[in-house]
Structures are given as structure tokens and as C-alpha cells.
Amino acid sequence: MLAELITIGDELLIGQVINTNASYIGEQLIQYGYRLDRVTTVGDEKDKIIKAIDKAVKDYDLIFITGGLGPTHDDITKKVLCDYFNTELIMDNEVLEHVKSIAKKWKNRLKLNEEQAMIPKNCRVLFNNAGTAPGMHFIIDNKNIFVTPGVPHEMKYIFEYHILPLLKSKQDGFIHTKTFLIAGLGESALFDKLENVTEITKLVEVAFLPSPRGVRLRIISKGSDEKEVLEKLQYSEKFIRDRASEYIYGEGSIEIEELIAGILTEKKLKISTAESCTGGFLSNRITNIPGSSVYFDRGVITYSNESKNELLNIPMDIITANGAVSEIVAKMMAEKVREISGSDIGLSTTGIAGPSGGTPEKPVGTIWIGYSDKNKSYAKQFYLGDNRLVFKERATQNALIILQKELKDF
């Protein structure tokens, strides 16, 4: 079933806010057998909003509206909906109690926020535990219209707790999905790796979702017979794993540093990092995880040659003879930071992030990533392109993937 999303708010039209809601809603719907077919963004103006709703109601049976539910004078979505649906605002006591309990924590905002409990008479309230403005569900002429705040985490709360369960209960047949997290090769290389991908695209929907951290490969299996739906999913999963298992580092929407956090904590291992070209981005990602102080002891960012010598005791003649961007320096950086910190594992990066500093032998994008534990130390070379920030993203992701692979054997 096709749907339209109407996102309301001047902030979306003047460059103040990027419309992330459209992407979230599109991704959620497709997993439940629905499909976003059009997104329309308009400002906080009555006639523009009405025109957009009017067009949506003509073209679609399922409509989502976000934004314009806040307590300030330019939030007019509720009033416009009352006009459009020929109804009036009434006080909802349950919402009022909720708004009052939140207002207690704030000051001088109660009056404004009481208006948040005024709800169009003909809708069902979708209670919002993530904020004061509730969501709304209208059913008019067999069309389902869902309205949520525009603030992303409030919209997501109402989607997750009210809208998606309802959509799931109404869906025809069965839908099962799986998302593989893949790194170490790009979208087109992955496509080639899967060879006859049509062998599974005739069974399931396949989408390649690329990002600087890798490719998410999503498969969606649908049908009226749940056993068959699951069989198609399993067949496709096996097809993908048979061809690309070495590049799959996880499933779902988790980040690799979370997976690593789980293993390090469980196995009671400590890690330290020695970074050059990634400049702290590697340790930053490791420490993004709450509780990382349990397994992350320290990191050094040895940007200058002197610092590689002084902080890591790498002899200057080794650096001079081989260059700072070399297999031996990367390997020694990982070894030394592990030894000095007394950690179980050392991880290192040294490369040329660019735009300058490249040579014909070591072009911009060259990087050595080093790994060391008590049994082995080594470094691996990669070429990660000439965009400095993308290089840092890819370098960090590759280092974390090396770490994850090694942790499996610990």
C-alpha cells in the first residue's frame, strides 16, 4: 500500500533543519509492507497545509503528517486539521495530566503547554511519552491519517509505540526482513560478489544502502504463507552468506563499536590505541560507548615523528629508513602501545589522509593498520581514497573490523 508523508514547518524550507523524518518513516514503512510514494514539505501556513492535505487525500489511503504541533503561535497544524475535518478542539484529560506532570519539571511554561492537551474531537489520541504534544489518528472515509510532532525522537516514539504495531496488525500476509552490515567493499563490488543476484531478487526485495561506514544490505520477504516467507528469507540469507560472509560484520542497525564493546567486556580484555592519520577518530568511536572505560585504557595520537619516538619508543632510524607510513611502523605502534599500557590488545593507524603528502610510491589514501596481542603482531595495508574526512571514516571502520575479527579467536 502506497502512502504520502506531509512534513510541515518553515524550518524545513529555510535550511534550518534537515528532514530526517522522511528517511526514517520511509525505511520503517517498507519493512511492514507499505511504501512511501510521495513526500511533500510545506511551511506553517494554513492554505498551504490544506492544499497539501487535500492532494494527499485525493491520491492516497494512508497519510502521515508531521510537524506544527508545538506550543508556539506558528504551530497551527491542529487548528488546520479541525477546519479541514470540520471538527473542534476539546480537552483530553489524560493528556492534560501528562502535560502537567512534565510542566512541573519546567518553569513558567504551564499555560502554553495546557493547549497541548486540546485535541480534535474526531481523532484517537496517540499518547506521547517522549514529549508534550500527542500524536493523532484520524479515520475519514476509510483513509488512515496519522499526525505526529516533527521533533524526531517524539515522532519516532509515536511511530514505534502506536503506528507501527497498528500497521503490522493490518498488513496483508507476512513480512520478514533482515539487514546485513557489510564493510570492506563498496556497493558495486558487493553487487559483483553476489554474482547472480537475480536468483534472490525474484524471491525477496533486495536494497543496497551505502554509507561511509559500509553497505547495509536489506532483504524483505513477503507473502501470504508464513512458512514460505521464512524459507525465502533463509534461502536468501544463505545465498548472501555463501558469497560475502567474510565482509558481514553484523546484523540490524548496531554500530561495530557496540559489538566490540560486548566482546571486550565479556572476555575482560583491555585495549589501547596508537593513531596517526585517524587523529583520534578511532579512540573517539571506541569511547562513544557508555562504559567503555572498562575496556579502553588509553590512546595516543602520535602525529609527529618525534611523538612516535617519545611516546612509543619507536627508534628514529626505523622511522627515517621506512617512513612513518610503513608496515613496520604501524606494527610497532600497535605493539608498543599494548606493552606500555599493559593492555591485551594494541591497535594502530598510520597513513596519508591528504590532500597533500602523497608520493608516487605512497599516494594519498595509503594506510597501514596495525594489530598486536600477546601472540601476534601485524599490519595490513589499504587504499582509502583522497577525501580526508571519508579517509578517516574508512580507516577507523577498517581498524574496528580487524579488531572484531581478532576478538572472535580470543
Added chain:
Amino acid sequence: MLAELITIGDELLIGQVINTNASYIGEQLIQYGYRLDRVTTVGDEKDKIIKAIDKAVKDYDLIFITGGLGPTHDDITKKVLCDYFNTELIMDNEVLEHVKSIAKKWKNRLKLNEEQAMIPKNCRVLFNNAGTAPGMHFIIDNKNIFVTPGVPHEMKYIFEYHILPLLKSKQDGFIHTKTFLIAGLGESALFDKLENVTEITKLVEVAFLPSPRGVRLRIISKGSDEKEVLEKLQYSEKFIRDRASEYIYGEGSIEIEELIAGILTEKKLKISTAESCTGGFLSNRITNIPGSSVYFDRGVITYSNESKNELLNIPMDIITANGAVSEIVAKMMAEKVREISGSDIGLSTTGIAGPSGGTPEKPVGTIWIGYSDKNKSYAKQFYLGDNRLVFKERATQNALIILQKELKDF
């Protein structure tokens, strides 16, 4: 003048790509006296695209279309435009030469990309130096229709080099804008600080554009008399500077690490960092700037107490007596990393990023930021909220702002 943007692409509707183009185009237009009034997103389907164009042409005289210009079979925008405008595709030799020169760098892609040089007969080509697909400009019944690729950096290139200069030349009267980069206080605190903001909103358009790194405060002055337009802008600038100058760290769209890079390079100063709670994010931002190896010597991420002792020689009894999150430890971290590295400046962070680890005296969000040069050393305390990632963003931004302020006196 009001405009509509039509963004074309299935990837925008299935959660694959976030629509950042709408935000960019909205922000650019407003600075040239135009205003994005509606954004419509549709998939790569002929009838959906035609319906969207048809509606746009009925409602607006200025229309932007992005996406669907690539070389793959689902990129159909050009063909649809030919049908809609009743014209045909012809080879553009200049574009062909450009496509061929790019194809030389790649392999096996020449055939597909030659199609990129086929252009609707009735449009003017907007040459694309950032990619192979050119932009297009149609003038039909006095309506201006601009078409660009959907890839953000290609769209931006065509906007900057072709579309914005044309819009500027066609604008009625004069427009001057200024954007102040502000950090250290939130949107509503800034609003309060400006007091009678209506005194300038009656002269110029004022927009608050908040982000985790601060607030961009944009003023736009318009009118038929350029002298008056400039006077209104200057009056508003003075009004803002009189009330908030201590929070303004820059103008335009530059990042603070770029401003700092300029000063450090010019004054030939070296800096080193000692981070605890920011976990490498501070050094990461400093090293995001090309050429940062000139002024960034090294960083340490002293996450454990032992590492603060071993890498920075901070006595364990000082850490034990005051806690790792304390004024003296922050100050010593900055001092010691400066001394050990032989840098001119040391910068440090130590705090509680959460979600756990807080106490009634030192709640989650507490941070000390330390600064040291040869004349002085100190640490300043902040409370930066209980969201771990936002905390790291804010902590880093505050550290860079302290550094920038100190660099002015060097």
C-alpha cells in the same frame, strides 16, 4: 519570489538517503531573496514525476528539480523532461568531451557515460565540473526550471557556479546577509540576551539556526536602496555585537577548527591535547584540517587514572584526593602535555560523559577544560547535559573556543 523543489529518487523514499539537498537549496535561496515554498519528493517513475512537475508549473514561476540524471536505467528524469516539454535528446559535444576525459580515469564505463552528454534540445547546459551529468536550465512560458543531479556535491557545484549567480543578477533590489557563529549559550538564552530583538526584526529578517556546535544567527537585509539595506545590516550587526559579542566566534559557514588552524599556522605555534571524557574527539576535529600536522604535535587520551599518571606524570595522590574530574587534574593535564611535547599550548578535558559515573557533587555532564601556555594555566568548569554524544560535541566545541580566545592574545 516563491519556488518549488522537486527531488526525484526512490532512494529518498525507502530510507536509503536523507534529503540534505532541500535544506541546502532552501538556505541558499533565502539569501538571494527567493524562498522555497514547497518540496515534493517522488520516486523514479514517469507518471509520478510528470504529475509533480505539472503541479509545480501551475503553482510556481521558479522550479528546481534534482535527481535521476545518472547513467543507470532507473535514472529517467531527462527522458521525462523531453516528453513533458515535447522535445528530444541531442548530443552536446562540449559535455561529451568532458565525459570522455573523466571516463579515461575509470574503466569500462565509457558507453554508459556517453549517454550523459545527451541533452534536451530546448535547454541551456549548466556545465558540471564535479561529475559527468550536466545541469539544465529551461525557460518555458516565462517560468525558470533548473535541473541538477541529486548527488549533493554535484548539485552544489551547479548551484554555486551557474544558478546562484543568475538568481543574483535577476533579483529585485538589494540583499545583504550576515551569519554570526555563536557558541556557549543555547537558542533561547541567546534570544534573551538580545533583549528587544523586535528592534532589529522590524528592519531585517532574523533566523536562529541551532546545532550541537552552537547557534548560527542569520540576518538578511533587503530593499530597493542599497545604502539603506547596508545601514540596516550594520545597525543590526552592532545591535547583536553589543549584546552577545563574547559568544560570537566567527562569521559565515566556517568551522572553529579552521579559524584556529589559520592562527596557529600564522603565529607558528604548536599545540598538544590531553583528553579524558572527549575520548579523542578534540584531536579528531583539530586533525580534520588539511595541514594540521604543522601545528598539532600529539595527543593523549588518558582514560584510566593509571594512564593520567603514566603518560602525564600526574601524581596518583592528587588524582585520588581530588578525583580525576577536578580543576587541578584538568589544569595539570594541560600543563603536562604541553611540557612533555614541547608544544606552545596544552589543552585538556576531563569530565563525566555518562550515562553512569555521576554523583550528587559531580553529576553526569560535569566537565573541566584545561588550558596551558608558558604564561598561564587554568581550568574552567561547565555542565553540558546528560547525552553522551552531545556532551562530547559540546565539550570539544567549548575547548576549541577557549583555545581561540587565548590565541587572540598570543
